[in-house]
């Protein structure tokens with residue numbers, strides 16, 4: 001049981017955006033994708049999500065993504081993209097309940113999902129009746145995370161392995177909400193979900209990831225546990241800028257950019 005990608009290559013015209021990428025995420029694991037702007041992180045994530053045409057082999061629990069029926073795949077794999085256009089004035093609760101759609105044909109499916117618990121998990125229960133377009137950027141992001149979690153029934157025990165693909169889940173979040181979402185990501189993994197997430201904040205990645213994948217120029221240049229991959233030599237080569245790495249109180253790497261005034 002795992003989410004496995006091999007030989008993933010994404011092109012746009014004559015340009016290769018991602019070359020020959022490979023990645024594995026097992027249930028219970030957080031895999032963080034990091035790298036400089038334009039490295040290909042979002043492109044690879046959207047290829048893993050099957051939202052972008054790509055060459056290669058991507059399998060969820062042994063079955064090629066293309067062979068999964070749509071609703072069954074949606075119940076096993078949720079995707080938080082960077083952009084979520086909601087053209088109509090849905091309420092927050094209605095947006096979260098969109099996560100129930102893949103459960104329509106499942107006996108007892110939607111009725112058993114307590115959507116307000118999911119809004120509680122992202123700290124937005126009090127916003128259930130607000131109109132989604134009136135929310136701030138960070139609030140919208142958390143509502144979308146709640147919707148994707150509902151889609152996977154992420155707060156409930158189910159027999160099948162589920163996987164979350166997140167593109168910058170901390171974008172637009174303040175320090176407290178970032179901490180809430182990071183804690184939530186770790187708890188979901190500890191409950192057995194596999195999580196693959198793009199992070200810009202290297203310390204956030206270091207704090208929550210079991211493994212990190214470093215990308216540069218469309219290629220995976222290093223992969224492994226944070227304590228191995230997040231060292232100054234590797235990061236300076238990847239980002240092309242000086243960094244200082246120390247260990248925090250739990251022994252995880254703590255990364256700072258070196259400023260030159």
Ligand SMILES: Nc1ncnc2c1ncn2[C@@H]1O[C@H](COP(=O)(O)OP(=O)(O)OP(=O)(O)O)[C@@H](O)[C@H]1O
Nearest residue numbers: 012015017035036037038039040041042043044200
């Ligand atoms: N359709 C496209 N045509 C041409 N180039 C593209 C296309 N889509 C993406 N790119 C380029 O591919 C590269 C990788 O983009 P991607 O969004 O995957 O990077 P990223 O690592 O997620 O960056 P960021 O950290 O800035 O979000 C970028 O240089 C981008 O400009």
